[in-house]
Amino acid sequence: MTETTTEIISTKMNPNVLPHLHIWEWHIPLYLFLGGLAGGLLIITAIMIVIKRHFGVGPRDEGEGCPCLAVRIGSLLAPVLLGVGMLFLFLDLANKFYVWAFYTTVQPTSPMSAGSWILIAFFPMAVLQAMLVNKKFLRDRNIGVVNKLIDWTEDHLTLVALLNAHIGIGIGIYTGILLSFFYARPLWSSSILGMLFLVSGISSAAALMLLFAPDNEKPIYSKIDVNALWIEMVVLGLFVLGGITGPSNNSGAMMHLIGGDYQMAGMSYMLWFWGIFVALGLVLPMLLEFLEAVGVHIRFPLVAPVLVLIGGLVLRFLIVFAGQTYHTFM
Amino acid sequence: MSRTGSHLSRQSPPASGITLPENKNQNQETMNMNHGRNVNRRDFLKISSLFLAGTAAASYGVGEVLNGSSNAFADENGEKVVYSFCEHCFWRCGIAAHVRDGKIYKITGSEHHPLSNGRLCPRGTGGIGQIYDPDRLAHPLIREKKGGKSTYRKASWDEAITAVAEGFYKTREKYGPGSIAMLHHGYGVSFFKSMFKGIGVNQFAKPSYDFCCGPRREAFNLTYGHPAGTPEGIDIINSKYLIFFGTHYGENMHNTAVQELSEGIRRGLKIVVFDPRFSTIAGKAEKWLPIKPATDIAMMQAIMHVMISENRYDREFVNRYTVGLNELWAEVSEMTPEKAAEITDIPADDIRTIAREFASHAPNAAVHPGRRTNWYSDGTQRVRAIAILNALAGNYKMPGGVVKFDTFDLPKPEAHPHPAFEKECYSKFPFFVKNVSSNTLGSHEIVEKTIEGDIKAWMVYGVNVPETVTFGRKTALEAIDKLDFMVVVDTLPMEVTGYADVVLPECTYLERYDDLDNGRPYRTPFVALRQPVVPPMYDSRPGNEIAKMIAEKWGLHGIFEENVETYLDKRLQKIGSSLAEIKKTGTLVKPETDLYRKPGEALKFKTPSGKIELASAQMKAAGLDSVPRYMRHPEPADGFYRLLTGRKPMLTFGRTANNRFLGELPTAQENEIWMHPDVAAKHDIHLETAGHGQNEPVYVRLKNQDGIVSEFPIKVKITERIRRDSVYMVHGFGHYLKKLSWAYKRGASHNQMISRTEIDPVMGGVGYQNNFVTFIKEA
Amino acid sequence: MADKKNYGMVIDTRVCVGCSACVYACKSENGVPEGYCRDWVVQETKGRFPKLSMENRSERCQHCENAPCVTYCPTRASHYDDNGTVQINRSRCTGCKACLAACPYDARYVHPQGFADKCSLCKHRLDEGLDTACVSVCPTKSLNLVDFNDPENKAERLMNGKEVYRQKDHAGTNPSLYWISARNKPGE
Numbered sequence A: 001m002t003e004t005t006t007e008i009i010s011t012k013m014n015p016n017v018l019p020h021l022h023i024w025e026w027h028i029p030l031y032l033f034l035g036g037l038a039g040g041l042l043i044i045t046a047i048m049i050v051i052k053r054h055f056g057v058g059p060r061d062e063g064e065g066c067p068c069l070a071v072r073i074g075s076l077l078a079p080v081l082l083g084v085g086m087l088f089l090f091l092d093l094a095n096k097f098y099v100w101a102f103y104t105t106v107q108p109t110s111p112m113s114a115g116s117w118i119l120i121a122f123f124p125m126a127v128l129q130a131m132l133v134n135k136k137f138l139r140d141r142n143i144g145v146v147n148k149l150i151d152w153t154e155d156h157l158t159l160v161a162l163l164n165a166h167i168g169i170g171i172g173i174y175t176g177i178l179l180s181f182f183y184a185r186p187l188w189s190s191s192i193l194g195m196l197f198l199v200s201g202i203s204s205a206a207a208l209m210l211l212f213a214p215d216n217e218k219p220i221y222s223k224i225d226v227n228a229l230w231i232e233m234v235v236l237g238l239f240v241l242g243g244i245t246g247p248s249n250n251s252g253a254m255m256h257l258i259g260g261d262y263q264m265a266g267m268s269y270m271l272w273f274w275g276i277f278v279a280l281g282l283v284l285p286m287l288l289e290f291l292e293a294v295g296v297h298i299r300f301p302l303v304a305p306v307l308v309l310i311g312g313l314v315l316r317f318l319i320v321f322a323g324q325t326y327h328t329f330m
Numbered sequence B: 001m002s003r004t005g006s007h008l009s010r011q012s013p014p015a016s017g018i019t020l021p022e023n024k025n026q027n028q029e030t031m032n033m034n035h036g037r038n039v040n041r042r043d044f045l046k047i048s049s050l051f052l053a054g055t056a057a058a059s060y061g062v063g064e065v066l067n068g069s070s071n072a073f074a075d076e077n078g079e080k081v082v083y084s085f086c087e088h089c090f091w092r093c094g095i096a097a098h099v100r101d102g103k104i105y106k107i108t109g110s111e112h113h114p115l116s117n118g119r120l121c122p123r124g125t126g127g128i129g130q131i132y133d134p135d136r137l138a139h140p141l142i143r144e145k146k147g148g149k150s151t152y153r154k155a156s157w158d159e160a161i162t163a164v165a166e167g168f169y170k171t172r173e174k175y176g177p178g179s180i181a182m183l184h185h186g187y188g189v190s191f192f193k194s195m196f197k198g199i200g201v202n203q204f205a206k207p208s209y210d211f212c213c214g215p216r217r218e219a220f221n222l223t224y225g226h227p228a229g230t231p232e233g234i235d236i237i238n239s240k241y242l243i244f245f246g247t248h249y250g251e252n253m254h255n256t257a258v259q260e261l262s263e264g265i266r267r268g269l270k271i272v273v274f275d276p277r278f279s280t281i282a283g284k285a286e287k288w289l290p291i292k293p294a295t296d297i298a299m300m301q302a303i304m305h306v307m308i309s310e311n312r313y314d315r316e317f318v319n320r321y322t323v324g325l326n327e328l329w330a331e332v333s334e335m336t337p338e339k340a341a342e343i344t345d346i347p348a349d350d351i352r353t354i355a356r357e358f359a360s361h362a363p364n365a366a367v368h369p370g371r372r373t374n375w376y377s378d379g380t381q382r383v384r385a386i387a388i389l390n391a392l393a394g395n396y397k398m399p400g401g402v403v404k405f406d407t408f409d410l411p412k413p414e415a416h417p418h419p420a421f422e423k424e425c426y427s428k429f430p431f432f433v434k435n436v437s438s439n440t441l442g443s444h445e446i447v448e449k450t451i452e453g454d455i456k457a458w459m460v461y462g463v464n465v466p467e468t469v470t471f472g473r474k475t476a477l478e479a480i481d482k483l484d485f486m487v488v489v490d491t492l493p494m495e496v497t498g499y500a501d502v503v504l505p506e507c508t509y510l511e512r513y514d515d516l517d518n519g520r521p522y523r524t525p526f527v528a529l530r531q532p533v534v535p536p537m538y539d540s541r542p543g544n545e546i547a548k549m550i551a552e553k554w555g556l557h558g559i560f561e562e563n564v565e566t567y568l569d570k571r572l573q574k575i576g577s578s579l580a581e582i583k584k585t586g587t588l589v590k591p592e593t594d595l596y597r598k599p600g601e602a603l604k605f606k607t608p609s610g611k612i613e614l615a616s617a618q619m620k621a622a623g624l625d626s627v628p629r630y631m632r633h634p635e636p637a638d639g640f641y642r643l644l645t646g647r648k649p650m651l652t653f654g655r656t657a658n659n660r661f662l663g664e665l666p667t668a669q670e671n672e673i674w675m676h677p678d679v680a681a682k683h684d685i686h687l688e689t690a691g692h693g694q695n696e697p698v699y700v701r702l703k704n705q706d707g708i709v710s711e712f713p714i715k716v717k718i719t720e721r722i723r724r725d726s727v728y729m730v731h732g733f734g735h736y737l738k739k740l741s742w743a744y745k746r747g748a749s750h751n752q753m754i755s756r757t758e759i760d761p762v763m764g765g766v767g768y769q770n771n772f773v774t775f776i777k778e779a
Numbered sequence C: 001m002a003d004k005k006n007y008g009m010v011i012d013t014r015v016c017v018g019c020s021a022c023v024y025a026c027k028s029e030n031g032v033p034e035g036y037c038r039d040w041v042v043q044e045t046k047g048r049f050p051k052l053s054m055e056n057r058s059e060r061c062q063h064c065e066n067a068p069c070v071t072y073c074p075t076r077a078s079h080y081d082d083n084g085t086v087q088i089n090r091s092r093c094t095g096c097k098a099c100l101a102a103c104p105y106d107a108r109y110v111h112p113q114g115f116a117d118k119c120s121l122c123k124h125r126l127d128e129g130l131d132t133a134c135v136s137v138c139p140t141k142s143l144n145l146v147d148f149n150d151p152e153n154k155a156e157r158l159m160n161g162k163e164v165y166r167q168k169d170h171a172g173t174n175p176s177l178y179w180i181s182a183r184n185k186p187g188e
């Protein structure tokens, strides 16, 4: 017999609330991942545009100020991925008919509300940037409005790009803040979560760009990725430390994540966290990319970015799930 | 009547396994569903879902009502409230049934009814789960034999009533009225009594007397000259100090008593509980004493010992109003707290303290008589000891003591002339209740007489015999097997219906009139009306109509009024009221009566001595102990544990077993076997954690001292809340009839675990707590 | 301001027997779907045989005065009512479940029809001057509806001199449910 000296009998029975919260399944982690990815892409591509334009640094220009392939695809993917993410968010709504209510309310205290407004800002700006960087293709189509929009963007490119970099940061942080505002869930209630998701979004975005960047463009994204991974490691360390050293609510929750035997898809949180996310998703790709940078030949150069992407995805799933399976604020 | 297997031999297939060759197949078939009995003359019929409410229920919106898609914010038009009284236990609280669009959507406590006082116990709210139970009996059924197999066939009311009238009539012609008996429980039975009396049958028994509160009733009768009553005549609300032996209020949810207790606590009532288990009320007690079960009389004697030897009893009261103190002292003088401590496991100091505190709070202190008092064979003597403790405290008609509530004086309807009865009381027990026409012998006596062949036909009204008649399920089924004819009136396809020749579906208490209720004594005497809230569903009928149809089939006209409304109205007219008047609030209530003794008032008791009988001469004359004596009861062998039982607050055994509305809560879904952690460890029973403060459920089967193994496994509850020599399970689970689509296989049956019973020699109560179980781990 | 209500509850665990009548009453009053509950009963036993203590209590939404469910609701479907309770406007609720995650008491659920749901403190009854369904059924009067703005101060009278607590007070939600501890002696 265990040392229980407290026996609690309860008649409570609400599904998805008991025995632990189970309100968010795969939709939300995917949404957060895609949101982070989109944010990361926007940040990277916007910055690339700015530094190219102002400092001439960066990848090859494909003529007429039209940037390199990776930036072109990245800019295009950002709104698309976010759109897909939002579709998942929408699919998760239990009362879909009332989705309009998000946009008839300004509720600054609600990260969900704030988020839904940031998303609104994201789209037009991201689309403008995507149009501009693909202007060669679009100009051939010669559509009146599109031409006008491209003209306008061209004139304000620095502004648009800088704004986009900020919106990207906002989105990235938002994906973490969304959770960290819920102080009722001890694992989530850490302000570092926003930073962690932002950096993870950037590293994932860089990894994604590595996948489709031509060889000559790869080094820069590899560099971004390694640096982002580094920072991510540091932020993760802070997140874990902050949890462990926090009051029992938070330390318990952190241990539930990093040492927990609770299962996700048949494997314990602990294994997911250390084995998949930290070892395979952070350390190994960092090592691989570092080796590559110092000139060691890697046979499958795509392995590292794929691992980073998996790591980012796993991180979102882990945090969303473990935050729910740990008990409520006590 | 045709019954299966009448060609089979009367003997049970012997345990050695010898069976008549030609019966082999059939034996095997019936064995599969014989649920612990080894006779198969009357096999257990599975009622086909064809005859149940089942699919038809959907059209009544059961799903909707139970799923709660009804919306409290909906338009309030078409709403009505009907006042009636509850039938989820015998307490009979007043209810207000709320109807919307022809459906009852909620039941609340009637603010007009003194027993509910506007409030209800959880079961009272659960009527919607009964009336809209999709498993309800929907049509009369008649047992039929086709090609050697028994089946039920749907019958018209006329066919069914003809079969019933004929069956009983033939039995009576052949063997006399003494060969017919009725087992009953529930308020609708009164019409069936009148019906049977019409043909000279008055052999009626209710398990709710001999398996339940009978010992208490007679103990108070013998001591005070009147029964303890329902609600018990204890002025709980004004009490300063109450002692309970068992009596697990809070789980036993007698509405009014629980209301008074809580008000008492608010006013400063101190509670002491003797219970081997930390019950809910023990959780409210100033002191919980985990007494060794079956030793309560020793404890009571020790308390008497302290009160008398330390001169703490009410001398004046005892001298003036009681007889037999010397005889009592002669018996208890030996029972020192030290001696009792050895017997009961309760330290002598605690015994002294409690005796002194009880005495110091007297006369505003009382020992509660309890209700299900038939624990062992000495139930009457145990409650006698309780009655005596109260007398020593001098609390009779004192605030917070023993009081006598009054009933509403409502003239009885004129009795219809009937043939002379063979006997007024058939019971062989000396102090079995006398002059109560609804209860003329013990239900176990009916079982016995049936097995002996004296009783040939049963009418069963609201008694789920195999799960209730705790003479052992096996014995009950053995008796059923001997019957020539059996009729069951019920609302649900309970186990008992599976053995009947004719099944008559009664509508529920929410769909019918019954007789007026003036049987409950309380502070404000009252009479209450049961009236239909909605019309009967399916092809079910109210008892009053069924009884009338049967009587008329016998050619007896005039026993019943033309209709039940006329009958009720006539009764009410006699007290200057009317059915129309009482329908409005469901009750007529008199002002509060004066319960307390006036200074100098001379008290009279309807005992032979005219006094409270500490020692009972009439018991002595009947060859019984005149004062309560402690006797040792059997103890469990090593590895076995005494099986204790009790209630869950939201359920009433058979009555609510299939009630989905009440059964839905996680705590209501099944019963558990409570065991102390040390007991679990000894049997190598461990709970594996499943995270989130929850454990992987572990199930065991129970095996009793006679080798009976529970048909279904039961969930283990490892808890500090029970002694190491006992285990505990709630009665009313483990139903084996598949047609009870909710109740089937939930938990284990307490009744199945009982194979040893002892009869109380005073009034014939059946004690069944000398059964012991061990555990068989489920693979 | 004086006639503005500020409802809450004082729950006397000394007398609650954990019977669940309040749960059933709520279910039929409010059409709570099968398998869900707006209120629930907890029986907590502490100690070791034979030194045990017990508290029974009927729990539900705390109608926090600083309610995270309201703060985090993106659509203001969750809102403070004029009567001091927290309510959900079903025709603004997206079912995003933010409020479920935000509530430190796990008092909410998602109704099968899609909206978030929880104890409304029977607002429809309060509006008619009635007690809530659970309060009015409770056989022990453990549940007491109180108006903290009531000049007669029933709440104060109920709690006076007793050990009283609020659940997760340190969560800063300022709950409107007060609990008279079962540790109080009878009468005190």
Ligand SMILES: Nc1nc2c(c(=O)[nH]1)N[C@H]1C(S)=C(S)[C@@H](COP(=O)(O)OP(=O)(O)OC[C@H]3O[C@@H](n4cnc5c(=O)[nH]c(N)nc54)[C@H](O)[C@@H]3O)O[C@H]1N2
Residues within 6 Å of the ligand: B089, B123, B212, B213, B245, B246, B247, B248, B249, B251, B252, B253, B254, B274, B275, B276, B277, B279, B291, B292, B293, B294, B295, B296, B370, B371, B372, B373, B375, B644, B645, B646, B647, B648, B649, B650, B651, B652, B653, B728, B769
């Ligand atoms: N909710 C609900 N309430 C009910 C009912 C119901 O089904 N549900 N049924 C009603 C009916 S019909 C009845 S008869 C009553 C029964 O209810 P009670 O009259 O209260 O029944 P008891 O058997 O006295 O109480 C059971 C308690 O007695 C303890 N006990 C067992 N053996 C002993 C012993 O030897 N000594 C002592 N001191 N204690 C012992 C058990 O541990 C258990 O806690 O409840 C009534 N009330």
Ligand SMILES: Nc1nc2c(c(=O)[nH]1)N[C@H]1C(S)=C(S)[C@@H](COP(=O)(O)OP(=O)(O)OC[C@H]3O[C@@H](n4cnc5c(=O)[nH]c(N)nc54)[C@H](O)[C@@H]3O)O[C@H]1N2
Residues within 6 Å of the ligand: B087, B184, B185, B186, B188, B207, B208, B209, B211, B212, B213, B372, B461, B462, B463, B464, B465, B467, B468, B469, B470, B489, B490, B491, B492, B494, B506, B507, B508, B509, B645, B646, B652, B653, B654, B655, B656, B731, B750, B751, B752, B754
């Ligand atoms: N093993 C064991 N046996 C016990 C007990 C125990 O604790 N353990 N307790 C004993 C006690 S205290 C008591 S009081 C008895 C009670 O035992 P019973 O009198 O058998 O009571 P219930 O189990 O409620 O069974 C009632 C039957 O009535 C039916 N019924 C319900 N409503 C109506 C109605 O309106 N009309 C008709 N015609 N039928 C209806 C139900 O469907 C059910 O079949 O059991 C005793 N037997």
Ligand code: SF4
Residues within 6 Å of the ligand: B086, B087, B088, B089, B090, B091, B092, B093, B120, B121, B122, B123, B124, B125, B253, B254, B255, B256
């Ligand atoms: S105590 Fe409960 S079940 Fe019994 S009559 Fe009253 S409300 Fe009905």
Ligand code: SF4
Residues within 6 Å of the ligand: C015, C016, C017, C018, C019, C020, C021, C022, C023, C041, C056, C057, C058, C137, C138, C139, C140, C141, C142, C143
């Ligand atoms: S109805 Fe009252 S006594 Fe029963 S559980 Fe609810 S609060 Fe407690």
Ligand code: SF4
Residues within 6 Å of the ligand: C060, C061, C062, C063, C064, C067, C068, C069, C070, C086, C102, C103, C104, C105, C106, C107, C108, C118, C173
């Ligand atoms: S208890 Fe939960 S649902 Fe209720 S008001 Fe507080 S935070 Fe909101």
Ligand code: SF4
Residues within 6 Å of the ligand: C072, C073, C074, C075, C076, C077, C078, C088, C092, C093, C094, C095, C096, C097, C098, C099, C100, C115, C116
């Ligand atoms: S589920 Fe409804 S009430 Fe809850 S936060 Fe979302 S919109 Fe608001």
Ligand code: SF4
Residues within 6 Å of the ligand: C025, C026, C027, C029, C030, C038, C039, C060, C118, C119, C120, C121, C122, C132, C133, C134, C135
């Ligand atoms: S106040 Fe109303 S809604 Fe809230 S728990 Fe009580 S009955 Fe249910």
Ligand SMILES: [Mo]
Residues within 6 Å of the ligand: B208, B211, B212, B213, B372
């Ligand atoms: Mo009983």
